Ligand code: GN1
């Protein structure tokens with residue numbers, strides 16, 4: 001298998017003893033690799049970057065290298081005063097010194113250090129876990145907040161630009177394949193109606209950005225709960241992983257994504273919509289953890305849009321899944337027929353629950369600001 005021959009091309013000594021597919025990522029392929037020498041064993045993460053999504057993997061790696069180098073320096077300089085050991089994956093160079101290896105088919109592979117003795121979870125049920133998810137995101141945003149956005153490439157144009165996703169949805173919807181799916185599946189028609197009722201809202205963050213109210217900063221881009229590593233010994237957050245969407249953006253994309261992922265106890269993949277809701281206890285904990293780190297660099301305008309970001313990012317992800325279902329699953333990996341339709345149903349149900357709790361959520365944000 002190709003992954004095996006790639007695994008030994010990075011600057012780590014030893015013979016390959018295991019290569020296991022891990023993670024439930026919807027985009028890249030991820031493996032855990034174990035290499036052994038007589039006296040030691042090294043584990044690391046090997047990933048094949050999905051070129052259908054990331055058109056310029058070299059720029060992805062340049063962003064990742066620049067941001068992690070910067071963040072590692074910040075972590076070191078603050079270590080004496082920190083309440084924990086903060087970690088962040090390191091890009092492991094290839095034996096030839098490059099930050100990645102290209103296979104004979106032109107696919108780009110990278111190796112990353114593992115965050116040992118820690119676990120990532122698919123769902124959140126304890127407020128402490130939600131608080132740690134908020135803290136980890138706030139910490140990451142804080143330590144990269146002084147990294148100049150001009151130093152980062154836009155590796156995924158249009159990422160989290162909701163009006164752009166709506167335009168793609170309209171294009172996909174007009175095609176005959178999508179029309180026949182709509183005609184055949186009543187649940188798809190219900191979701192299409194759900195989208196129609198929210199058209200006016202999709203520009204909320206982009207308009208504030210264009211008006212100069214909100215500004216671009218370096219962001220993580222994908223802080224869902226499975227990307228938050230929890231220390232097995234202390235139960236505290238120790239790292240955020242999956243750094244290929246780090247690029248200039250609004251911190252709101254991250255906050256909204258962390259909440260839609262970390263405050264829905266049913267997770268993204270449930271098929272029981274009655275379990276899907278925005279849990280206010282989890283929300284309050286996540287907000288407290290986040291603001292403990294982020295308060296210092298957020299403006300008053302930033303804070304005003306935090307509620308909207310949660311509603312918007314749940315809606316946006318539902319729209320992205322729904323569009324992909326209608327387009328025939330060309331973006332998100334699927335394991336069963338109609339999985340993207342189901343994922344969209346979950347995010348839209350969550351969006352409705354967020355809308356129903358607007359007053360309470362705004363109250364929590366104000367109390368903790
Ligand atoms: C994708 O690959 P993964 O699972 O980390 C997606 C995110 C979505 C997420 C939903 C580059 O992330 O934007 O929020 O699925 N990443 C990309 O599970 O599109």
Ligand code: MG
Nearest residue numbers: 027222242245
């Ligand atoms: Mg990702």
